[in-house]
Amino acid sequence: MEKTAVSPQKKYLIWMLLVLLTAVCLRLFALTAAPPGLTHDEADHGITALSIVKGARHIYFTIGYGREPLFDYATALLMAVTRPTFLGGRLTAVFFSLIMISGMSAWVRRAFDRQTAVFTAASLAVSFWPVMTARQSLRSITLPALFVLAVYLFWRGLTQSENTISHPKAQAQSKKTTPYFLASGFILGLTFYTYIPARILWLIFPVTVVYAVGQNRDLCRRIGLQTLAMLTTALLTALPLLLYLLRHPEAESRIGQLSQPLRAAASGDYTLLGHNIIEGLSIIAMTGDSYWRYNISGQPLLPLPFAVLFLVGLFLASWWISQGLFVNAKRQKQREKKLRNLRLNKKQMPAASFLAVGWLILGVSPVLVTGAQLSTTQAIGMQPVLYLFPALALRQGIRWLSQQNKQRERWAYAALLLLLAGTAVLTSHRYFQVWANHPDVRVEYETTLVTAMQVLNKSGQGTTTAPTTLHAGISTITPHPAHSPAVAEMTLHNPNVTLSWFNGQNSLLLPSSETSTIVYPGFTPLNPALEPYFETAVLDTSLPMRDTDLDKPLNFYQVDRNQMRQQWGSQFLTDKPVFFAENAQFLGYDVHTPTARPGDTFSIATWWEAKRPFADGVLFTQILGNDNTAIAQADYLDVPSDLWQIGDQFIQLHQITLPADMPPGTYPIIIGLYSCPQNCPAEIPPQPIPTSTGANFYTLPMQLTVTNE
Template identity: 40%
Template structure:
């Protein structure tokens, strides 16, 4: 009942004003919409070469939604909402299995109330698919290895389920067709097997072979993607843009990657040091406020203290591997690049709160209830602050309107309202695909206009008739 309420409130917050916040589309979002429409028309990409290159699975998912809801910008904007809810569901079922129900409820509630989760669940980007797939993969791995009910991993004698390991393998393969960080994310499972081999040998002997086969099977599913990238190295420009710290490290300079790692870690706790990418967050906003940040640190400390228990060790491994992209690239776009760690990040405060409530129970049930009610209040305040920051501070910012090409959205509304169906010329700073033309494609409902794009700073417009009936808006 409590989980259903959390999911309902989360869905309400993620659907509210979805038609106006964000106030348009970024070029990356519009590119996903354009490629999804192309899939509807017969394209079958194994890798998208638009922009800096990207994996195609999210585009196929959006195309499937467009079959049901129509090939519109509204469908594109809606597409991340169910992914965010699936992430919450997967977080709950895994945390309940690996820890307990109170921890699962607390982790899911805080995640649902967070600005990070709210923002991600409204971004039409492939990154939002990754935590949904990976957390579900974690659940199937845990259930296969340790059974359908909570049990100590060190004593469980449950025989791994082939069906669930198969689903686990399928999901690992799917993550590799989703977003670049998945290329290191699968290492969570071999690292955990090493941990089991060192500390829980009986469990290791029982699970290592099916787990390893499943991971290798998932990697094998991605063979066509990697074969394509091997044959077309020029298609993947983004990696070349992000590997400077690694190149410096290989050259013997550790200072660059140490500075980036500190920047990425500081973004969790220190105001002004958070992700500064305006399109998807409030620049400098940390993941946690001081109080939830203290709970986060306490939860990490608890996991370190209980590292001999498999669930706690797994959470630490997941966190470190999940944030590793931001440890290389720094805080810029860290909430996107570290998105695979989102579910486990909010597990740590939940572990601290539940441990605190159990400690308080020594003084009677009323003390434990006081801790629980205090956390409910904290979560409610967190949700209210997240909503204010997202819908008001961020959503009404002129800079955000510019980043989401709101001018083009307004022009699309104007053109949809015009009765004429004729030639329309538009001047923008980015008149070439995959930029402003894709944004207008996702914003414009009608399809009977002949659109011509140009940059008025470098072109002379000669209309075919006078007076001209086209539009040349400022960009």
């Protein structure tokens, strides 16, 4: 009985199925536990997606430093049918990662061959960088996923146009390629809604067309108009976002930060840009991103075996590009014969190689400006094509061995499988054991805060009586809305818990409930200067966390509001009630250093009650000179006014260093509130919050005495 041969197409599909199954396993395993918590960036994406589920419809989201919206809309679709948790964002990232692998394989199969496509997809499936980016709820993963689809559709149109040049009905045949160009343009336009590097990656398409026309001038008329139609479609698709950003340049604060090296170079200082270029070029094979949030610090994108193969593949691609430009007709036929023997797409190789190298250059270019730090996200545009070059080297090597000896070819395939399997094992170890458990990573992913939310999620469980509301005050180093509160919103699922936020390093919060819980992590313990105001609190639970954790322990205190208010009433000097508009009431003050010497630190605690939240609040304390101008001051508020719960009371500690040449005498002290939008840039001055008398500040009844004694 004769054996039925398996067709190359079926082999390709079987191998791709195995590759995708491997990719799914590495991306879904323990997805809620690794990463080990949640970054504020991931949480912000989750909050934005939830707002979309609830009806928000924005073309650009200004939360954080500003973000393109496509990832959040995709996450919202998933959240609409699942629980509104951070897992929705991570599953969305996994989905886009699988699209990227599949799309890249589809293009490489057409541009090169099936084996190269499988090798590329397998490398993307098991390598550390693609696995890392696939498991994070960040918008950056959407860029390579959509871009490879645009490349695939563009390539279908380009190659079919080339193949129909000599067709007797060439004009009719060309119409069949137009939908590919238009679809590619539409998806290319969508990439502008994904991540900033899309604004430069699109250049590879017109440049590749110029190269292809240089190879075959008959293509010029055929694909010139189609390419123009493609780019026009992309522009029209991206136009709403581009117009919004032109009208609201302040929405992209991140652009100003990232462009600093270019501005310095424009002024004649190339030091920073030169340093970043050297760093950026080293991320592939030498020294990578040092930021633990997205990488094992310093680990390059490619391990040594893949780095060597990458260089070989890059050399091969560069050689094929040159062959496409500088060969005569006789040598062209010889080259095509060699490529045919290697079972590669002989006509497409130079243009495909050109597109790949150009894609690589444009993809890495943002990192050449910004440097290695955070390069794992900023270079993500080149992620799919980076793994093509090792695949080209492997494909070339295996085919060469097959011509020498079939036995060697089998050994080569066995070695390749061992390389990929070893890479999968190494990636699993480095990601799940090394990276996910590193102390810096657990800090970046706010593991201590997530642990606190897990404790609060269990509050009231197991009781037979109706659950009661728990009001908890959370001390954190980042208490503002887009940071720790965002992480809590995505991890706290107990509807009976209300949260208030403060930074315990310089403030103390008393929630409005009769009894409440105050949570202090290791990073923001109670300031010793505030300890006298916290004497009535009772330590209820102390979680030690891991021995290797940096943010530890995690302490839970029980507070009785009446007892603590009585204590504060005996410690603070009070005057007549002072209201700052309808936002806050000043209740009293306690001067720790009523007498000081020049150069000393003046310390004062002020007592407040939140009446109505308002955006971007800042509390100031100023020491006035003889001309009523401030000679020393402190401006900060560690209980964010955006998140005030009505009735909460808090103490703000201001510690002010006095000038060393401050003359002896007595000095008035004033306090007040103002709103400081966007950190008060020059064009947006602070907005004072007036008192009930119309003044912009309140003068304390006491004065500071400065003496040389």
